[in-house]
Amino acid sequence: MTEALETLRQGVRTWLEANAPRGWREACTDHQSFLDTQRSWFAKLVEGGYAVPHWPAEWPGGGRSLAEQKVIYEEFARADTPRLLLSFMSTYHAACTLFEWGSAAQQQHYIPRILEGEIWCQGFSEPNAGSDLAALNTRAERRGDVYVVNGQKLWSTMGQFADKCLLLVRTSSEGAKQAGLTYLLLDLKAKGVTVRPIHQIHGDEEFAELFLDDVEIPVGDRLGAEGQGWAVAQSTLSSERGLTLLELGARLRGSLWRIVGLIRGTGRAEDPGVLRDVGRLATKIDAAVAIADQFIAARIAGEEQVGDASLVKLTYSRTLREFTLLGLRLGGMEAQYHAPITFGGGMETGNWMADFMNSYAWTIAGGSDEVQRNIIAERLLGMPREPKGWTSAGAAA
Incomplete structure (x- = not known):
C-alpha cells in the first residue's frame, strides 16, 4: 500500500508541475479574476481526474x-494551488447530500451539472436563526405541485455567484421546531429571488443574503419527505465537518512551511520558545488530521455516532486559530499591517492579519464552537442537557 501511495503521489506531483496555475495569488485582486481562476482550475481538475476524489467510483476521479x-x-497544498472555494458547496455539500438523499432522477439531473461547473450555495442561516438553526422562519406553503417560499437567508457563502441553492424552509409550526423543516433545491434564477453580496470589513464579499418573495419551487426538487429537512440538513453539515475538513487539515499541515519561513526569516531558528510553540502547533495539526481520518473511517464502516462530526469541526477551528495567531506573532509588526487580500486565497495565505481575522469565521460557521461543545457533551459524553432558558451567566433567564 505504501508503494502504491508513493506512485500516486509522484503522479499527482508530476501532473501539478504541468498544470497547476502560476501566479494566481498575484492575479486574484478582483472578483472577475477570482471567478476566472476558479472556473478554469476546476475544469482542469475535472479533466485530470482530481476534482472529486471523495465521490463514488462511477464518477470521473471518484472512488x-x-x-x-x-x-x-x-x-495540492504543497503546490500551493487555489482552494476550490467557488465549487466548494457544489462538490461537498450539494453532491454529498444528493448522494445520500437524492432520488436517482435528481442525481442524474444535478450531479453531471456540478462537474460541468454549476455553482451551488447554502440557504440555512437567517437573521434570527444562526447557531439555532431549528428556529428558522422562512416559510414554504405547498400549492399543488409547487412550494411557494417567502423569507430571507443570510451568510450564504458565494451566494452571489451561485446557480442553485440548498434551501431549508419551514413547512409546519406544529410540534418540535425541527419536525417542521423541509429541504428544497432552489434555482436562484427563479422569479422572486433577490441576491445581495455582503461587504466584509477586510475587503472581501464572500457571503450573500437571499430574499425570497413568492418563489415557486417544484415538489420534485424536495430532498427527503416533507418535515424531514432537519435530518437531511445534518447530512449536509456532516459533509462540511468531515470530508471537507480532511482537505482543509491537509492544507493546514502543508502550510506549516509558512511558519518555518517566518522563523528562518527572523533568525529565530534556535529560539527554544519558538521551537516549542511550533512543535505544539504541528502536533495539534497532526491530531486534527487524525481525528478527521477517524471520523471518515467510522462513516465508511457505518459506525459514525452523532457528535463525531462536531468533534472534527471544533478541533479544526481551534487549530486554525492557533496557526494564524502564531504566524501573526512571529511576523512581528509587518504581519500586523492590513495588506490587500487575495480573493479565494483561503485561510493560510501568509497575509497573517487577514488570515487571523478569517480564522474566527470557522468558530462560528457551520455551528459555533459553543454549539459543537454542547453536542459533544450531550451526545458523545452522555452529560445532562443544558437547561432551556439557561444563560451564560449561570442563572435562569
Missing part, C-alpha cells in the same frame, strides 16, 4: 480511498 485522498490534498 479514492481515504489514504489516496490525503495524498492528493497534501500535494
Whole structure:
C-alpha cells in the first residue's frame, strides 16, 4: 500500500508541475479574476481526474480511498494551488447530500451539472436563526405541485455567484421546531429571488443574503419527505465537518512551511520558545488530521455516532486559530499591517492579519464552537442537557 501511495503521489506531483496555475495569488485582486481562476482550475481538475476524489467510483476521479485522498490534498497544498472555494458547496455539500438523499432522477439531473461547473450555495442561516438553526422562519406553503417560499437567508457563502441553492424552509409550526423543516433545491434564477453580496470589513464579499418573495419551487426538487429537512440538513453539515475538513487539515499541515519561513526569516531558528510553540502547533495539526481520518473511517464502516462530526469541526477551528495567531506573532509588526487580500486565497495565505481575522469565521460557521461543545457533551459524553432558558451567566433567564 505504501508503494502504491508513493506512485500516486509522484503522479499527482508530476501532473501539478504541468498544470497547476502560476501566479494566481498575484492575479486574484478582483472578483472577475477570482471567478476566472476558479472556473478554469476546476475544469482542469475535472479533466485530470482530481476534482472529486471523495465521490463514488462511477464518477470521473471518484472512488479514492481515504489514504489516496490525503495524498492528493497534501500535494495540492504543497503546490500551493487555489482552494476550490467557488465549487466548494457544489462538490461537498450539494453532491454529498444528493448522494445520500437524492432520488436517482435528481442525481442524474444535478450531479453531471456540478462537474460541468454549476455553482451551488447554502440557504440555512437567517437573521434570527444562526447557531439555532431549528428556529428558522422562512416559510414554504405547498400549492399543488409547487412550494411557494417567502423569507430571507443570510451568510450564504458565494451566494452571489451561485446557480442553485440548498434551501431549508419551514413547512409546519406544529410540534418540535425541527419536525417542521423541509429541504428544497432552489434555482436562484427563479422569479422572486433577490441576491445581495455582503461587504466584509477586510475587503472581501464572500457571503450573500437571499430574499425570497413568492418563489415557486417544484415538489420534485424536495430532498427527503416533507418535515424531514432537519435530518437531511445534518447530512449536509456532516459533509462540511468531515470530508471537507480532511482537505482543509491537509492544507493546514502543508502550510506549516509558512511558519518555518517566518522563523528562518527572523533568525529565530534556535529560539527554544519558538521551537516549542511550533512543535505544539504541528502536533495539534497532526491530531486534527487524525481525528478527521477517524471520523471518515467510522462513516465508511457505518459506525459514525452523532457528535463525531462536531468533534472534527471544533478541533479544526481551534487549530486554525492557533496557526494564524502564531504566524501573526512571529511576523512581528509587518504581519500586523492590513495588506490587500487575495480573493479565494483561503485561510493560510501568509497575509497573517487577514488570515487571523478569517480564522474566527470557522468558530462560528457551520455551528459555533459553543454549539459543537454542547453536542459533544450531550451526545458523545452522555452529560445532562443544558437547561432551556439557561444563560451564560449561570442563572435562569
